[in-house]
Amino acid sequence: MTATSERPAGLEAGRAAERAHERDFAALAERLEGEGFAADKLVAEVQGFEVALPSWAFATGGTRFGRFSGAGEPRTLREKMEDAAFVHGLTGAAPRISLHIPWDAAPNMDEVCSDARRLGIGFDAVNSNTFQDQPGQPLSYKLGSFSNPNAAIRRQAIEHHLHVIEVGKAVGSKALTVWLADGSNYPGQMSLRGSFDRVRECLQEVYAALPDDWRLFTEHKPYEPAFYATVVQDWGSSLLLAQSLGDRAQCLVDLGHHLPSVNIELIVARLLGVGKLGGFHFNDSKYGDDDLTAGSIKPYVLFLIFHELVLAGREELPGFDPAYMIDQSHNLKDPIEALLQTVDQLQQAYAKACLVDHAQLAEYQASGDVIMAERTLKQAYETDVRPLVAEARRRRGGALDPVLAFRASGYRAQKTAERPAAAPGGAPTHL
Ligand code: RM4
Ligand code: MN
Numbered sequence: 516m517t518a519t520s521e522r523p524a525g526l527e528a529g530r531a532a533e534r535a536h537e538r539d540f541a542a543l544a545e546r547l548e549g550e551g552f553a554a555d556k557l558v559a560e561v562q563g564f565e566v567a568l569p570s571w572a573f574a575t576g577g578t579r580f581g582r583f584s585g586a587g588e589p590r591t592l593r594e595k596m597e598d599a600a601f602v603h604g605l606t607g608a609a610p611r612i613s614l615h616i617p618w619d620a621a622p623n624m625d626e627v628c629s630d631a632r633r634l635g636i637g638f639d640a641v642n643s644n645t646f647q648d649q650p651g652q653p654l655s656y657k658l659g660s661f662s663n664p665n666a667a668i669r670r671q672a673i674e675h676h677l678h679v680i681e682v683g684k685a686v687g688s689k690a691l692t693v694w695l696a697d698g699s700n701y702p703g704q705m706s707l708r709g710s711f712d713r714v715r716e717c718l719q720e721v722y723a724a725l726p727d728d729w730r731l732f733t734e735h736k737p738y739e740p741a742f743y744a745t746v747v748q749d750w751g752s753s754l755l756l757a758q759s760l761g762d763r764a765q766c767l768v769d770l771g772h773h774l775p776s777v778n779i780e781l782i783v784a785r786l787l788g789v790g791k792l793g794g795f796h797f798n799d800s801k802y803g804d805d806d807l808t809a810g811s812i813k814p815y816v817l818f819l820i821f822h823e824l825v826l827a828g829r830e831e832l833p834g835f836d837p838a839y840m841i842d843q844s845h846n847l848k849d850p851i852e853a854l855l856q857t858v859d860q861l862q863q864a865y866a867k868a869c870l871v872d873h874a875q876l877a878e879y880q881a882s883g884d885v886i887m888a889e890r891t892l893k894q895a896y897e898t899d900v901r902p903l904v905a906e907a908r909r910r911r912g913g914a915l916d917p918v919l920a921f922r923a924s925g926y927r928a929q930k931t932a933e934r935p936a937a938a939p940g941g942a943p944t945h946l
C-alpha cells in the first residue's frame with residue numbers, strides 16, 4: 516500500500532475467503548515449486564507489475580449514440596484522483612494516473628500535486644488533445660492539427676503540446692503521448708505524403724521542447740475519426756516518426772488500434788527488436804477501437820503480448836522500459852469496477868507470462884518441435900494463477916478480490932451522496 520491516509524474499507528475479506536485463498540495459494544505454490552519455480556519469487560515479480568489509470572475512464576464513456584452515466588461519478592480532477600487512489604488501494608498495482616489535457620485542466624497545479632501526495636498517487640504520461648476544438652479556441656482542427664496545410668493551425672497545435680509538457684512538468688510526468696486524429700475522409704482531400712511530412716515537422720519541434728528525462732510516445736490508430744486515410748495509421752508510420760525524432764521517441768501500442776486479426780504480439784516484438792516499444796494503452800477489442808475491458812475478448816493475445824515483454828525484460832533488451840497504461844471507455848460497467856477487473860486481468864496475463872520456461876521454449880524452437888514449443892506457452896497460459904495474483908495484491912496491502920472488496924466498501928454509495936448526479940445523457944466523453 517502507498518501513503519494513502521486510510522486503509523480502504525472493504526479490504527477485510529471474510530475469514531472463510533482468507534482460508535480458501537490460503538489453501539489455494541499453498542496448492543499452487545506446491546505445484547509451481549514442483550515445476551522448478553520459486554513461488555515467493557513469482558509473487559514478488561507480480562508485485563512489481565504496475566499500470567497507470569486513465570483519468571478519462573472514471574466517468575461513464577459513451578458512443579456517438581448516447582451516454583448513460585451512473586451515480587457518484589467524479590466531476591473534477593480531484594474526484595478522479597480520489598477514485599484512482601481507491602483503485603490503487605484495492606489492487607496495490609495502480610499508483611499513477613495519466614492526465615488528458617485540457618480535459619484535466621486545473622486552475623492550481625500546486626493543489627493537484629498536494630492532493631496527489633495526500634492520496635498517495637503519482638502521474639504517468641500526459642496526453643494532448645488536438646482532436647477536438649475547445650471553447651474559445653481561435654482556429655479549428657476540423658481539417659487536422661499537425662497535418663493541417665494552414666501553418667497557423669499547426670502553430671496552435673504545437674503551442675498546445677508545449678502547454679501539455681508544462682502541465683506534465685508541474686505534476687512530475689516523464690512522458691508525453693501524442694495521438695492525432697489527423698487524416699482525411701475522402702481521396703484527394705489531403706496530400707498523403709505532405710500531411711505526414713507536416714506531422715513529422717511539428718513533432719520535431721515538440722520533441723525539441725521535451726525535458727531531457729522525458730520520452731515522447733507516438734500512438735497509431737488505423738481509422739476513426741478519419742475514415743479514408745489516417746496520417747499515423749499503423750505501427751510503421753509510428754516507427755518512422757519515432758526514428759526520425761530521436762532516442763527518446765518511442766511507439767505506443769493501443770491494443771484497440773489494430774484491424775481485426777492483426778497480429779499485435781508480432782508488432783510488439785518488432786518494436787522491441789529496435790528499442791522503440793514505448794508503452795501500451797491496454798484495452799480489448801472485437802472490431803476496432805472498442806475500448807473494452809482488457810482480457811475480455813482475446814485473453815490469449817494479451818498473454819502472448821506479455822510473453823514478449825517478460826522475455827524482453829529477462830533478456831535486458833536495450834531501451835526496454837515500457838510504460839503500462841490503460842485506455843478504456845466504460846459504457847456499461849461501473850468505471851471503478853471495470854478498472855479493478857482490468858488491473859486484475861493484466862496481473863494475470865503478466866503472471867502467466869512469468870511462468871513460461873524460456874530455456875525450454877528456445878530448445879524446442881531450435882529443434883523444430885512445433886507441438887512442444889506451443890505446449891510450453893500453453894502450459895503457462897493454462898495455469899490458474901489467480902491465487903498467485905491475489906497473494907501479490909495481499910502482500911502489497913490490497914484486496915484478495917478487488918471487485919468484491921469494492922462492493923463491500925460502500926465507496927460508490929458514499930460518493931453518490933457526496934457528488935450530486937451529473938445531467939443524464941450528454942456528449943460522449945471518449946473517442
Ligand atoms: C483515442 C486514443 C487516445 C485517447 C483518445 C481519447 O482513440 O486511444 O489514446 O487519448 O482516444
Ligand atoms: Mn489510446
Ligand code: MN
Pocket residue numbers: 769771772804842946
Ligand atoms: Mn483509442
